[in-house]
Amino acid sequence: MAISRRRALQIAAGAGVVAAVPAVNHIRWNAKDFTREDYLTETAVKSPGKQWRNWSGIERATPQDILSPASEDELASLVGSTKTQIRPVGSGHSFTGLVPSDGTIIDMGRLSGLYAFYKASQTATFGAGTRLRHAAKILSDVGMGFPNLPDIDVQTLAGSFSTGTHGTGKTLTAIHDYVSGFRLITANGEILDVTHESHPELFAAGKVSLGALGIVTQYSLNVVPKFNLTRKLHLIKTNEIIDQIYELADSHRNFEILPLPNTGYSVVITHDIFDGDVEGREPNQDDAFIHDMEGLRSKLGWWPWLRRKAFNSYVSSELPKEGPAEQSTDEYWRLLATSRPTKFNEIEYHIPMENGLAAIKAINEIMNKRPDAFYPIELRFTAQDDAWLSPFNDGVRCSIAVHAPVNEPYEFMFSVIEPVMRKFGGRPHWGKLHSLKKDDLLALYPRFGDFLELRKDIDPQGKFLNSYLGGLFGESFDA
Ligand SMILES: Cc1cc2nc3c(=O)[nH]c(=O)nc-3n(C[C@H](O)[C@H](O)[C@H](O)COP(=O)(O)OP(=O)(O)OC[C@H]3O[C@@H](n4cnc5c(N)ncnc54)[C@H](O)[C@@H]3O)c2cc1C
Numbered sequence: 001m002a003i004s005r006r007r008a009l010q011i012a013a014g015a016g017v018v019a020a021v022p023a024v025n026h027i028r029w030n031a032k033d034f035t036r037e038d039y040l041t042e043t044a045v046k047s048p049g050k051q052w053r054n055w056s057g058i059e060r061a062t063p064q065d066i067l068s069p070a071s072e073d074e075l076a077s078l079v080g081s082t083k084t085q086i087r088p089v090g091s092g093h094s095f096t097g098l099v100p101s102d103g104t105i106i107d108m109g110r111l112s113g114l115y116a117f118y119k120a121s122q123t124a125t126f127g128a129g130t131r132l133r134h135a136a137k138i139l140s141d142v143g144m145g146f147p148n149l150p151d152i153d154v155q156t157l158a159g160s161f162s163t164g165t166h167g168t169g170k171t172l173t174a175i176h177d178y179v180s181g182f183r184l185i186t187a188n189g190e191i192l193d194v195t196h197e198s199h200p201e202l203f204a205a206g207k208v209s210l211g212a213l214g215i216v217t218q219y220s221l222n223v224v225p226k227f228n229l230t231r232k233l234h235l236i237k238t239n240e241i242i243d244q245i246y247e248l249a250d251s252h253r254n255f256e257i258l259p260l261p262n263t264g265y266s267v268v269i270t271h272d273i274f275d276g277d278v279e280g281r282e283p284n285q286d287d288a289f290i291h292d293m294e295g296l297r298s299k300l301g302w303w304p305w306l307r308r309k310a311f312n313s314y315v316s317s318e319l320p321k322e323g324p325a326e327q328s329t330d331e332y333w334r335l336l337a338t339s340r341p342t343k344f345n346e347i348e349y350h351i352p353m354e355n356g357l358a359a360i361k362a363i364n365e366i367m368n369k370r371p372d373a374f375y376p377i378e379l380r381f382t383a384q385d386d387a388w389l390s391p392f393n394d395g396v397r398c399s400i401a402v403h404a405p406v407n408e409p410y411e412f413m414f415s416v417i418e419p420v421m422r423k424f425g426g427r428p429h430w431g432k433l434h435s436l437k438k439d440d441l442l443a444l445y446p447r448f449g450d451f452l453e454l455r456k457d458i459d460p461q462g463k464f465l466n467s468y469l470g471g472l473f474g475e476s477f478d479a
Pocket residue numbers: 055087088089090091092093094095098099108128129150151152154155156157158159160161162163164165166167210211212214215216217340429431432
């Protein structure tokens with residue numbers, strides 16, 4: 001979130017407030033090292049040329065090759081002739097082990113850009129390695145856009161579609177639902193043009209494929225005329241707003257709520273269509289705010305009452321009494337996505353809408369009992385689509401995410417958070433931390449068994465498997 005006027009928060013986290021409380025607690029808490037034991041910094045990487053790592057650094061690989069083909073033909077002959085396992089990579093922003101391989105990692109970055117645009121049918125064809133922001137800018141230049149975007153936009157089209165990446169909006173589907181066709185290179189190097197008409201099953205399976213069916217080189221997408229939004233950000237006491245999530249999701253195009261652990265407050269962000277002259281986006285201060293929240297945790301985490309009081313005095317002294325803490329108007333793609341330089345690890349589950357309120361309350365309660373927690377929790381809405389592995393293929397779902405700083409422990413996501421998400425009927429985000437395996441997924445997805453059959457048909461030798469996918473699919477994997 002971008003919240004300006006943070007001076008009181010910085011003061012509260014500083015020595016002034018701390019001096020008023022017993023020194024022994026303060027010293028003990030301040031001496032605490034929050035860093036997890038297995039945290040590896042960049043400098044620990046031995047041979048960077050051969051090393052692949054994901055955005056947060058928890059997934060690493062030393063493959064035989066990392067290749068970046070310049071054309072579809074080059075890629076097709078490479079796939080057909082390569083004897084090792086192959087994994088395609090986008091921008092490496094997934095937290096799960098989808099990409100690591102001891103064989104060949106194929107970086108799709110050079111197959112990017114706009115290949116075709118048809119104004120009359122409102123369709124555009126892009127290289128699969130095109131980043132979302134790049135695609136949105138190109139479309140904007142021709143007066144078009146995507147209906148929605150996720151929280152960041154540096155992911156590739158292929159990477160984000162393949163994991164069911166979503167934004168927020170109860171009437172807005174996840175972004176793979178814009179796909180009207182794609183071109184797939186299969187394990188033997190064959191090039192297939194796939195649409196609902198030509199290959200109905202492969203089309204439904206291939207929109208969210210985890211990169212397990214082959215390598216997509218290009219997508220045809222349904223696009224819409226571009227539009228402007230007004231973005232409003234409010235800080236509201238969690239217990240005064242949390243029961244209204246369904247009404248807010250009904251009354252705003254894009255709605256999300258981010259309860260801030262151990263503060264009693266939530267950030268509420270809405271986006272709605274704006275028809276006037278836009279004024280541009282306020283400078284992004286999310287990172288600075290996260291650092292202030294960390295400062296508050298580090299100084300006052302041992303005393304929850306004082307921490308809440310400090311946050312409360314920040315809200316009452318620095319933020320407007322009426323109206324939003326921030327308001328911007330701009331083109332949709334400049335407002336919906338934000339840059340996130342401060343790294344974290346994340347779990348996210350998609351909960352059936354009817355359980356969303358109970359689930360967010362339960363997760364909020366758990367996080368409020370963890371004095372080390374300071375990263376916002378996040379709740380978003382996504383509409384139904386029909387991809388076989390789309391977490392949203394049985395109705396509207398509420399996505400609930402929990403984050404941990406990149407250098408701090410995240411095991412609690414599996415031991416404490418995941419069981420609650422599962423109790424409420426959640427399906428995991430394919431690109432974020434979870435521990436589910438084949439039997440769990442068969443129970444959650446009616447078409448999961450069909451997906452496994454189709455995968456075996458199209459890639460019987462398992463060229464596109466790695467050990468992580470082997471676990472998800474219940475297939476033995478020999479590197
Ligand atoms: C800071 C941050 C913010 C995020 N915000 C959101 C959010 O708001 N909403 C959300 O839903 N998710 C979010 N994510 C998760 C992210 O969108 C997904 O993990 C997404 O898959 C990342 O895209 P990528 O291009 O980095 O793909 P990668 O992580 O590189 O790959 C993802 C999958 O796509 C496959 N793949 C890549 N290219 C191809 C290809 N050409 N053909 C076939 N398969 C391919 C890979 O093999 C892999 O299985 C966020 C992640 C981070 C780190």
